[in-house]
Amino acid sequence: MGKFNNMLKKNTLCIITFLVIVIVLSVNVFFLIHTRGIIKNIEYQNSVGIKSINVNLNENIKKLSREDKRYIGIIKVPNETKNITNLRFMFIEEKDINGIVNCIIVILILCMLLIYLTIKEIxxxxxxxxxxxxxxxxxxxxxxxxxxxxxxxxxxxxxxxxNCIMVSFDIDKFKLINDVYGYKTGDEILKCISKNLKLYFGDRIVYGRLTGDVFGIIMELYNKEKKIPYIAQTITNKIGNISSSDIDINIDLSIGIYDIQQESNIKKIIDNADMARLKSKEYRYQNYAIFDEKLSQEKKKLMQLEQDLFSSIKNNELILHYQPKFNINNEKIVGSEALIRWQHPTIGMISPMAFIPIAEKTRFINNIGKWVFEEVCSKIKEWTEEGINVVPVAINLSRVELYQPDVIENLKAILTKHRVNPKLIEIEITETTALNDIDFINKKLTDIKSLGIKVAMDDFGTGNSNLSNLKDIPIDVLKLDRSLLLDIENNKRTEVMVKSILSLSKNLSLSTVCEGVENRNQVEVLKSTGCEVVQGYAFSKPIEIYEYKKLLK
Structure with a gap:
């Protein structure tokens, strides 16, 4: 509204001019009528006819001093005398009538013009x-x-x-800031950064908000090799400094820099700076990265891998390996974990570490997870019918899958389809997943357990491990991550710590599995801690399905 008022102020002179002209012309009309007009009053009986009025009117016109007078109006004036009506007639000269008409026409034109100009300005x-x-x-x-x-x-x-560069930067863990402190705080941080950009750079260069928490800058920079670190430091300390605001949060920036040189394709320039920005998140000791062609090649490979992944199920390229779990005392197989592999037609065997993050990002993990569950259930049914002594198989379920509204229905449908005893299935979730949005995850885990499936917490010891959390999460099995066991054969404190965790788990009625057991020395130490089930290369690496089937027999 303020800007609209400013628009009106700019046109004040024009508006006033129009209004003055209209008022002057209106006064002129009023003046002509009231000073040049001649009024005649005539009394009539109420019963008199129009014909008599016209005759009387003509006689009055003849009595006027000027013959060019014209009758322009009649006014009926009330009279208290019974049966009497006063009629007031107005006469005016022809030229004055023309003047009045002209004034009225000009007034109408000016009013229409004023309306038109107002609409145009609006x-x-x-x-x-x-x-x-x-x-x-x-x-x-x-x-x-x-x-x-x-x-x-x-x-x-x-x-x-x-000598121009493109800088792309964003706020590290901005989604987490929004989740923890609220979107209002997140918005205030964005506004503070934009204010810093305006204060520091003014209108000398080009900068803007590209998407979400990503900002872009294009500027000239001489002696780039020496000044690029300085620019990165300036953006971190000056632009990313929100200490002057009311927000008591420390933020970190990830910065990508692209040396434009002769490149003229703006979108390619932005993409290259973005690639460098994403690469900077992998660095430990600096928060910026400079684009090079290797990044472009890596991105192309990832994009191709992503496209190939979408057809991997249809082309039967996904396979399962099984890593057995053993009773540490009698060394008999008591279970296994299904581990997915991708047999790419040109690249060869691809580790899940390479393609699972892509699958989670694109949500294709839902298709992969469903395929794994279907494949495991199918094999369990097949082996059971063959009279093989089947042991429970653990299947990893990602955080993305848990958040799907139909995940429980899918698990139930596949179990029913293959008529598999749910006690032969175990669902594994990571510690990080379990501790994220605890109320929601607990509800999902409870629903899974209601199907008769056991739930295991995988990788315990890699996240923000807190033993007190174990009492709040509905799990049946606790799997200790290999990082807790790395020096157990040489470090007494590690042995004591593992023994304490195992003892606590037992008191909470949780089964325990120590994974990543690599050698016999670790096995012997773990026996003394009370560990019962182990998984690792000390007993068996992940094996193909035909080898696993032999092991079961």
């Missing part, structure tokens, strides 16, 4: 508002992605040299 104002809304980010009032592309193109076309 449309102009609305267009500006729409353009501003389209090109500006509403929260930070910085230019958005589309406007950034346009202004960057213009900036690079008019640059004085080829």
């Amino acid at each position: 449309k102009k104002y609305n267009c500006k508002q729409i353009k501003s809304a389209i090109s500006k980010d509403a929260l930070t009032e910085l230019i958005n992605y589309d406007k950034f592309v346009l202004e960057s193109r213009f900036y690079l076309q008019n640059r004085k040299s080829s």
Whole structure:
């Protein structure tokens, strides 16, 4: 509304001029009628006819001093005298009538013109508002992605040299900040960063908010090799400094830098800087990365891998290996874990560490998880019918899968389809998954247990491990991560710690599995701690299905 008022202020002179002319013309009409007009009053009986009035009227006109007078109106005036009506007639000269008509016409034209100009200005104002809304980010009032592309193109076309860089930066763990402190706090951080950009850079360069918490900068930079670290430090300390605000949070930035040189494709420039930004998150001792062609090649490989993954199930490229679990005392097989592998037609065997993150990112993990569960149940049914002594098989369930609304229905449907005893299935979730959104995860785990399936917490000891959490999470099995056992044969404190965890688990009625047991020395130490079930290379590596079947026999 304030901007609309400013628009009206700019046109005040024009509006006042129009109004003055209209008022002057209106006064002129009033003046002509009241000073040049001649009024005649005539009394009539109420019963008199129109014909008599016309005759009387004509006689009165003849009595006027000027013959060019014309009758322009009649006014009926009330009279208290019974049966008497006063009629007031007005006469005015022809030229004055023409003047009045002309004034009225001009007034109407001016009013219409004023309305037209007002509508035009309103449309102009609305267009500006729409353009501003389209090109500006509403929260930070910085230019958005589309406007950034346009202004960057213009900036690079008019640059004085080829010494330009593109900087892309974002806030580390911004989603976590929103989840923990709320979106209002997240918005305030974004506004604080945009304010810092304006204060530090002014209008000398191009900068804007590209998406979410990602900001972009295009600027000229001489002596790049020496100044790029300085620019990264400046963005970290100056732009990322929100200590002056009311927000008591320390934030870290991830920064990607691309040396533009002769490149003119703006979207490619932004993409390259983004690739460097994502790469910087992998670094431990610095928060920025500079783009090189290796990053581009890596991205192309990942994109191709992603596309190939979508057809992996259809092309029967996914296979399962099984890693047995053994009773540590009699060394008999008591269970196993199904581990997925991808036999790529050109690359060869691909580790799940390489493709599971891609699957989770694209949500294709839901398809993979369903395939694994179906495959395991199918094999258990087949082996049972063959009279083989089947042991429980553990299947990993990702956080993404747990959040699917139909995950329980799918598990139940597959169990029913293959008529598998649910006691032969165990679902494994990681410690990190279990401790994230505890109320929701607990509800899902309870629903899984209601199917008769046991639940295991995998990788215990890798996250923010807290033994007190074990009493709140509905699990049946606790799997100790290999990181807890690495030096158990040489470190008495490690042995005591593992023994304490095993003792506590037993008191909580939890079965325990020590995974990643690599050698016989570890086995002997674990026997003394009370460990009962182990999994690792000391007994067996993950094996193909035909080897596992032989082991069961």
